[in-house]
Amino acid sequence: EIQQQSLPSNHPSIAYSYGNIGLVHCNMSNYPKALSSLEKTLEIQQQSLSPSHPDLARSYNNIGEVHRNMGNSPKALSSQEKALEIQQQSLPSNHPSIAYSYGNIGLVYKNMGNYSKARTFFTHAVQIAQQSLPSHHPNLEKYRNSLERAKNK
Structure with a gap:
C-alpha cells in the first residue's frame, strides 16, 4: 500500500511486491490469488x-507453475515456452534459469502424459545444469530424478 501511494503504478518495486505476494499464495496452494498477483507483476x-x-x-x-498446479496444462505450457523464449534471447545458453525452464516444460508434458516430450525437455535441463551447477546441486538432482521417472513410463 505504501509503495502504491508513493511510487508510479508501473514502478518495478510494485511489480516485485506483487510477485512476492503471488509466490506466498502459491506456496499456500491459493492458486487463484497467486495467479492474480503474478499477472499484475507481469503487467x-x-x-x-x-x-x-x-x-x-x-x-x-x-x-x-500456477497454471500447472491448477491442472491447466495448455496455459502452463504457453507461459513456460514464453519464459524459455525470453531466456534464450537474453541469457547465455548454459544459464541455470534456462535449465529451470526446460525442467518446467518437462513437468507440463509429464502431466499431459507425453513422456517422450517430457524426456526431451528433462534431458536438456540435465545437460545445461551439468554445465552450470555443482554436481550435487538440488536442481540438477531434481532434473535427473524427473528424467529417470519419465524414462520408466
Whole structure:
C-alpha cells in the first residue's frame, strides 16, 4: 500500500511486491490469488521492462507453475515456452534459469502424459545444469530424478 501511494503504478518495486505476494499464495496452494498477483507483476513489467528482460521470463515461469498446479496444462505450457523464449534471447545458453525452464516444460508434458516430450525437455535441463551447477546441486538432482521417472513410463 505504501509503495502504491508513493511510487508510479508501473514502478518495478510494485511489480516485485506483487510477485512476492503471488509466490506466498502459491506456496499456500491459493492458486487463484497467486495467479492474480503474478499477472499484475507481469503487467507492470511489460510496461517498464524491455520485452527480452529476464525478469519477464521469471514471471512467465511463475505463472506457468500456477497454471500447472491448477491442472491447466495448455496455459502452463504457453507461459513456460514464453519464459524459455525470453531466456534464450537474453541469457547465455548454459544459464541455470534456462535449465529451470526446460525442467518446467518437462513437468507440463509429464502431466499431459507425453513422456517422450517430457524426456526431451528433462534431458536438456540435465545437460545445461551439468554445465552450470555443482554436481550435487538440488536442481540438477531434481532434473535427473524427473528424467529417470519419465524414462520408466
